[in-house]
Amino acid sequence: MSTDLHSLMAPYALDALDPDERDRFEAHLDQCVDCQVEMAGFMATAVRLGDAVGHTPPPALRDRLLAEISTTPQQRPIVTSLAERRGLRRTLPRLAMAAAFLIGAVGVGGYVSEHENAQDANSKNVAMSNVLGADDVTTESKAYESGSIKLYSSPSSDAAVIIAKGLPDPGKGKVYQVWMVKDATPTSQGTFSTGGEMIMKGVAGSDHVALTVEPEGGSDQPSSAPVAIIAV
Amino acid sequence: MSASAAQLKLAAVPEHGAAPDLNDLLVRVGRGDEVAFAAIYDALGSSVYGLARRVIRDPSRAEEVAQEVFIQVWQSAARFDPDRGNAKSWLLTLAHRRAVDAVRHDQAATNRENKYDWSNGPDFDEVEETVTISLEHEQVKRCLDGLTALQREAVNLAYYQGYTYAEVATALDANTATIKTRMRDGIVRLRDCMGVEA
Numbered sequence: 001m002s003t004d005l006h007s008l009m010a011p012y013a014l015d016a017l018d019p020d021e022r023d024r025f026e027a028h029l030d031q032c033v034d035c036q037v038e039m040a041g042f043m044a045t046a047v048r049l050g051d052a053v054g055h056t057p058p059p060a061l062r063d064r065l066l067a068e069i070s071t072t073p074q075q076r077p078i079v080t081s082l083a084e085r086r087g088l089r090r091t092l093p094r095l096a097m098a099a100a101f102l103i104g105a106v107g108v109g110g111y112v113s114e115h116e117n118a119q120d121a122n123s124k125n126v127a128m129s130n131v132l133g134a135d136d137v138t139t140e141s142k143a144y145e146s147g148s149i150k151l152y153s154s155p156s157s158d159a160a161v162i163i164a165k166g167l168p169d170p171g172k173g174k175v176y177q178v179w180m181v182k183d184a185t186p187t188s189q190g191t192f193s194t195g196g197e198m199i200m201k202g203v204a205g206s207d208h209v210a211l212t213v214e215p216e217g218g219s220d221q222p223s224s225a226p227v228a229i230i231a232v
Numbered sequence: 233m234s235a236s237a238a239q240l241k242l243a244a245v246p247e248h249g250a251a252p253d254l255n256d257l258l259v260r261v262g263r264g265d266e267v268a269f270a271a272i273y274d275a276l277g278s279s280v281y282g283l284a285r286r287v288i289r290d291p292s293r294a295e296e297v298a299q300e301v302f303i304q305v306w307q308s309a310a311r312f313d314p315d316r317g318n319a320k321s322w323l324l325t326l327a328h329r330r331a332v333d334a335v336r337h338d339q340a341a342t343n344r345e346n347k348y349d350w351s352n353g354p355d356f357d358e359v360e361e362t363v364t365i366s367l368e369h370e371q372v373k374r375c376l377d378g379l380t381a382l383q384r385e386a387v388n389l390a391y392y393q394g395y396t397y398a399e400v401a402t403a404l405d406a407n408t409a410t411i412k413t414r415m416r417d418g419i420v421r422l423r424d425c426m427g428v429e430a
Contacts, residue, residue: 007409010416011397015332016390018398043325045423049391050324052369055282061295062273068299069269069306077262077310146311 005133009035013042023139023150027163028132031124031197075146079169128199130154131161140230144168147195151209151230158204160232162189163197170194170213177214179222180232182206191218206232254319262310269306276320277302280327287331287394288338297334301327332394375425383418386411 005028011017012025029035131137134154141150147166154160162178170176175193179186180200184207190198191214200209210226212219254275260268280301284294305323312322376384385404389395395403401411422428 007412007416010419011390011412013419014387014390014415015328016395016397016400016415018396041423041428042419044321044428045419045426046328046391047321047324048369048372048426048428049387049422050283050328051279051320052372053282053286053392054278055285057277057281057298058295061281061299062270062277065273065299065302066266066270068303069266072303072306074262074264074306075308075310 005032005129006035009039009042013039013046015046020139023141024132024137024152027150027152027161027197028129030163030165031128124199127159128161128197131157131159131199140232142228142230149211149228149230151232153203153232155204158202160200160203160209161197162200162209162230164192165195167194173216174213175216175218176227177212177218177222179210179212179226180206181208181210186210186222188218188220191216203232208232255314258305258309258312258319258322259314261306262312269302272305272319272323273302276323279320279324283324283327284331284334286392287328288335293334293338294331297330298327301330304330328391335394336396371426372422375422378425379418379421380414382406382410383414383421386414387418387422390415 005025008017008021008025012022012029017025029039131154132152134157136156137152137154139150139152141148144167147164147168149162149164149167152161152163164176167176170193175191177191178189178198178200180189180203181187182205189200189209192198209230209232210222211228211230212222212224212226214223254272257268257272257275261272277298281294281298284297284301285291288294288297301323304326312319376387379387382404386397386400389400389403390397397411397415398408400415401408404411406414
């Protein structure tokens, strides 16, 4: 039986997962909206536990910090692309559903397509959770300065999930494109900007997953050398 | 407790230390404002240091971790989005994660040196007593008291000691599924008792 990722909600909020489980759970949390809603309450509860044990720090700490920050560079804000801002709707399902009902009042077609999208999204989430919680799931990852790409493969599901977070900006008018490479033949799996997740089916026999930078909308074939290659 | 009782309780307890302008300050820190950084430190320094000390125990190690937390705050404040969370939660979540990682890292080093055995770990009764006595927040103390013994032990060992749930299960001689369930029941009861809205 595979791990029920949902049972890791409370241990996650209490920081009681080991690093590997934490990563897998976060990958699940990223695309499980119901979990995010419940997790907000759990995390707020944990913060109250943390806030209950205050202790005055040694005065020298303040001086050291103020001296250190004056010579410490800062990260810049992440500029989200239009595509990513659209992606935010995924994390605001109630608003999306409310909007769907408003559209429905004007024209039924709008509601139907929203509804189908929600169903697609839901079955995609279920498929992803199955991979992430599978007994035989293996993880490969690449770390970047402020983010990472992680590939979770499950032979028993014949599927893999790729999760990218906080990648370097691919440049104006550019996106990252994901390719599954089998017998030296790349097949496009989709595109994202600095972050996203996707599920890939039929991974048996593939050699690796490659990431290239392509013009917005993606290319039919990779047009540049891969920026990342991850073994399946 | 019923929902209405929880709400009455919430209404009777003033929001603890909720400074309304911390979000603004943190946004300013993200733009390189050192004065705002000092103000954030003055508001949350004791929370961050206290939490690190609770989890790590060794005061000088806790000070190191608190310093790392605030440096990370300085470096990454521009990534803080006030629409998606509040500054205090952001900092305390970060501080707890760092403290737990530090205590586990140190523990792993001790294990390598001493072939540390779990049976030599901190005595549980002692742990619980220390936590309960030093809790400054009356409401949290009362809510923890309202948990069953196993729920409270599981929450204490995980949150205040940095145990993984598997380590909690070993320490309490229970199976991991039971511990996960007790943690969940415990945190739900705490949430309702504290009147956390989410």
